Amino acid sequence: MAQEVPGIPALDRQVDEAFRQVLKTPANHEIGLQYARLLIAAGNYEGGVAALERLLLNADPQPAIRVELAVLYYRLGSYQMSESLLRQALDDARLASEQRTMAQTLLRDVSARNQPSQLTGVVMLGVRRQSNPSARSDAAQVYAAGSLTPLAEGIKPKADTDVQLTARLDHRYDLGWQNEAALVSSLVGQITDYQSSTGRQLRANQEDPYDLAFGELTTGVRFKPAAIALPGLRVRPYLILAELAAQGHRYLSNRGLGLDADYQIDEKTLASATYEYRRTHYANRVDVPAAEQLSGPDNHLRLQLSREIAPGHLLSAELGLRHHQTGRAYYDYNGQELRITYSTSYASPLSGVAGGYWSNALWAGAGxxxxxxxxxxxxxxVSRKDNDWRVGASLSVPISSSWSVLMQLEHVKTHSNLANYQAKNTSLMGAVAYRF
Incomplete structure (x- = not known):
């Protein structure tokens, strides 16, 4: 029985052994293909490309090789090479039906990505049930002017159901510059209708959740500031315009600037950062009597590191830092949040069911x-201090190339040094989404 060599992972040993077999029998197609697949599994995508390209030099190579190479070029962002290989593979009558279906699906995607003007989007309709959507205190007593008083019955936690309609449009226009510059814009809109909330009447002390309508536009040029020295770095400065209406009346608006930056450290690791400055302005309403005190600047920084730990398995960590200012110090706050997410993508576990890859995610956060x-x-x-804890899970199941079903469960708990802000909420959502 062979002994394990300390410090050398099993996959690395398989790659080394496959390479030795390739040297012994360079004309053996199956050995060469296995070597390429092991390189890809080990995260050496450039080595995998070279190994697959070598197989194409053989006389009359199988079309499946071109499909595998096209998928690899797609992952590396070389969409033109991917499209060319897919078209060659589809022109070959020997391509198996399952691989032909996958190649046709991928070709539609890369063909769109190779157009100078690209428009993509998603529309989602969902139903959500929450145990405490208004984040009401679950304490028996709360403070009022420094004294503890029993929590009034009318403002205790109350479950509710809402219907959400969400739409997102993303547009990219290639400017044709050598630094891969493109004008990237996103438009997001959402309407949330709560079962307990009716009409458009505003009340000074609103107890039920608000029906909401939200819209946000961001637009800016994404480019590589140092395409030769740092080819993995991309940045996008952008403008922000946002509006929120509650109960059919304007509630608040945001105007601001943002900066996105992402750096591809290697084929499996991506680091990204987003900074946003927003100027928040609350509308004068009967239920917002101190609108001028609530308005003010907001600074938000998000740092994220993502790592593909295995094909179809992604681990990411996100740190959020926020500095929120208003017209009164007791509304101002500094916030921090750390969230860890583990997501997977895999072929459908249901045999005989058509559709793409299933995906699920698990996350946990503290702030x-x-x-x-x-x-x-x-x-x-006493100055207020809150600590938030959250855990959640989601599952996305495709039912066609455009339609999918989403299910999501999340629990959030807030501990506060003031009982007024101690709360917890569990939400369960089911939705159907259409992508185009």
Whole structure:
């Protein structure tokens, strides 16, 4: 029985052994293909490309090789090479039906990506059930002017159901410059209708959740600032315009600037950062009596690191830092949040069912917010501090090339040094989505 060699992973040993077999029998198609697949599994995509390209030099290579190479070029962002290989493979009558279907699906995608003007989008309709959508306190007593008082029955946690309609449009226009510059714009809209909320009447002390309508536009040029020295770096400065309506009336607006940056460290690791400055303005309404005190600047920084730990398995960590300012110190806060997400993509486990790859995700997060001063209406001697904890899971199941079903479960719990803000909420959502 062979002994394990300390410090050398099993996959690396398989790659080394496959390479030795290739040297012994360079004309053996199956050995060469196995070597290429092992390189790809080990994350050596460039080596996998070279190994597959060598197989194409053989007399009359199988069309499946071109499909595998096209998939690899797609992952590397070389869409023109991917499209050319897919068209050659589809012209070959020997291509098996399952691979032909996959090649046709991928060809539609890369053909769109190779157009100078690209428009993609998704529309989703979902139903969500929440145990406490208004984040009401679950404490028996809360503070009022520094004194503990029993929590009124009308403002205790209350479950509710809402219907959501969400749409997103993404447009990319290739400017044709050598630094791969493109004008990238996104338009997002969402309407949320709660079962318990009816009409458009505004109340000074709203108890039920608001029906909401939200829209946001971002637009800016994405490019490579150092295409030769740092080919993996891309940045996009952009403008932000956002509006939120509640109960059919304008609630708040955002105007601001943002900067995206992502750096492809290697074939399996991506680092990204987003900074946004927004100027928030609340509308004067009967239910927002201190609108001028709530309005102010908001600074938000998100840092993310993603790593493909195996084909179809992605692990990512995101750190969020926020500095929110208003007209009153007790509304100001500094916040931090860390979230870890593990996602997988895999072929359908249901035999005989058509469709693309299933995907699921698990996440967990923790965050805190520290406020700038004590609110005298709550407790003049204590400044608010909240700690949030969340866990969640989602599953996306394709039912055709365009349609899919999404299910999501999440639990959020907030611990606060002031009982007024101690809350928890569990949400369960089911939705159907159409991508184009």
């Amino acid at each position: 805190q917010r520290k406020y700038g001063a004590a609110d005298p209406d709550i407790h003049a001697g």
